[in-house]
Amino acid sequence: MNDTIQVGVHATGPDSCRITVAGELDVASAPDLREAVQAAVAGHQQVLIDCGGLTFCDCSGLNALLAAARVAKAQGTDLRLCAVPRALARLLRLSHTGSAFTIEQEQADAR
Numbered sequence: 001m002n003d004t005i006q007v008g009v010h011a012t013g014p015d016s017c018r019i020t021v022a023g024e025l026d027v028a029s030a031p032d033l034r035e036a037v038q039a040a041v042a043g044h045q046q047v048l049i050d051c052g053g054l055t056f057c058d059c060s061g062l063n064a065l066l067a068a069a070r071v072a073k074a075q076g077t078d079l080r081l082c083a084v085p086r087a088l089a090r091l092l093r094l095s096h097t098g099s100a101f102t103i104e105q106e107q108a109d110a111r
Contacts, residue, residue, distance in 0.1 A: 004024040005033070020052075026060055027058065030061055033068070050083050056087070057088050062095060080101070
């Protein structure tokens with residue numbers, strides 16, 4: 001795993017899990033997220049990506065999140081983002097890619 005990011009996958013039920021992402025999601029660490037999402041989607045019907053610990057996200061990180069959305073959709077998995085930090089929300093808005101995700105607003109707004 002990359003030193004700039006920590007990705008954890010935790011089962012939250014028989015068909016669901018939470019992926020926690022903390023640190024910098026960039027060109028060096030994006031493959032770690034892609035790997036975690038692929039494994040989670042293969043074994044769960046619902047996957048929640050908790051972005052609350054993200055401190056940075058560049059276009060490679062955004063691409064990894066978009067790839068996660070595509071993989072989940074292809075597998076028929078419900079993928080959601082929560083605790084989206086302001087910088088990531090802005091990146092999603094400016095790139096017009098926010099519609100690729102279901103974002104749990106109540107958790108994102110609490111941050």
